[in-house]
Amino acid sequence: MALPDLNQLRTFVVLYEMRSLTATADRLHVTQPTVSYTLARLRERFSDDLFRREGHVMVPTARATQLFGPLHEALAQIDAVVSVPDDFDPARFTGELTLGLTSIGEQTFLPPIMAALAREAAGPHLQVERLDANQVEDGLIRGTIDLAMTVSSIGTPSLWRTRVRAVEYVALSADSHPLPHTSPSMFEGRRFVRVSARGGHVFPLRALSEHGLLPQVALTVEEYATVPAVLEATDLVVLLPRHVAEVFCGWFPRLQIAELPWPGQSTPVSLYTRREASLSPAQKWFRSLVLGAVSDGIELSEQLGQIGHAD
Structure with missing residues (x-):
């Protein structure tokens, strides 16, 4: 069986990125039937469905995911060789x-x-x-x-x-409800705000759990945006990266930073x-x-x- 040509491979790469026959056709400036025909040829060549329709989305198979990385990089290298090199000018982009x-x-x-x-x-x-x-x-x-x-x-x-x-974590609270000097008991009787770890910041939840502070969580939110205003109006405490706490203190001058009583690196x-x-x-x-x-x-x-x- 003949090897796929570059146009077929490019169609595969764009379809993997776009997950849509229509969007792929638009990107490549061809008709949707052309994309469908090319996909059929690729399926035959690789003996795999490559993409399965789920609603309006073309979901790649495990074989397609395996192929994408090497094919995308190979096409990028070919494009870099055959294209005319231009000096990139940020002011014109x-x-x-x-x-x-x-x-x-x-x-x-x-x-x-x-x-x-x-x-x-x-x-x-x-x-x-x-x-x-x-x-x-x-x-x-x-x-x-x-x-x-x-x-x-x-x-x-x-x-x-x-x-x-680097990311170093600290505690942040209102200056009207300051935290005592760094000590293992500095959070005794204090309540916490916990922020979702969807963004990757898992240290606060892990620290609260490891040090038995989860029962003191009084508020759980999805985003950090409202936390500074909440802290200013309450006695709550939040654990967050130092560079973020410094930004918040610049916006909300009645907040203050306290060092943690345990290592706070992530x-x-x-x-x-x-x-x-x-x-x-x-x-x-x-x-x-x-x-x-x-x-x-x-x-x-x-x-x-x-x-x-x-x-």
Whole structure:
């Protein structure tokens, strides 16, 4: 049986990313029957359904998922060889870039990123997607997200990971209800706010559980956004990363930070992208810009040197 040609493989890669026959046809500027015919040929060639329709979504099989990474990277390398190299000019780029952030990441990282874009006089449309830690890998591999930042540790060889900043946790409360000096009993009689760990911040829940403080949780919320106002109006306490607590104290001056009585380190915030060969010039530029904007002091050259090493 003849090997698939490049057009067939490109159709497969785009269908994997788009999960829709119609959207794939639009992306490739062909008709939907052409995509359906190509899929039939690919199914015959690989002796697998590759995609199964579930409602309006084409869900990839295990075989399709196995094929996608190597085929996507191979096509990206071919495109890089045959395309005419152009010097990328951020000031002339007006396309869309998608950044995956948690709600807490939006509050702490978006201001410096937008300031960095302004300094470079760059005018992309930046689309921020709310990040669920369980969906980071799929979004990056499919290309629905260009870059993502999370404390979740994703060990797949399909992605590059670069450390952005360390994460140290502290306690935050209203200055009208200060916490005593750091000691094992500093939380005695205090009530807590617990925030969902969907964004990857699992340390607070683990710490509350390990130190027998879960019965003192009085409020559970999905997002950090309302927590500072709640703290100012109550005697509640929240455990959260130091860099976020410092931002909140800048917005709400009646809050104060207290050190934890036990080690409060977790996995660092990391930036994830596709593998180097699969990145466009715009994505490579944006990655460097984001690293420079949000890094906690590590030399940018050192960070970029880490790219290509799956931690």
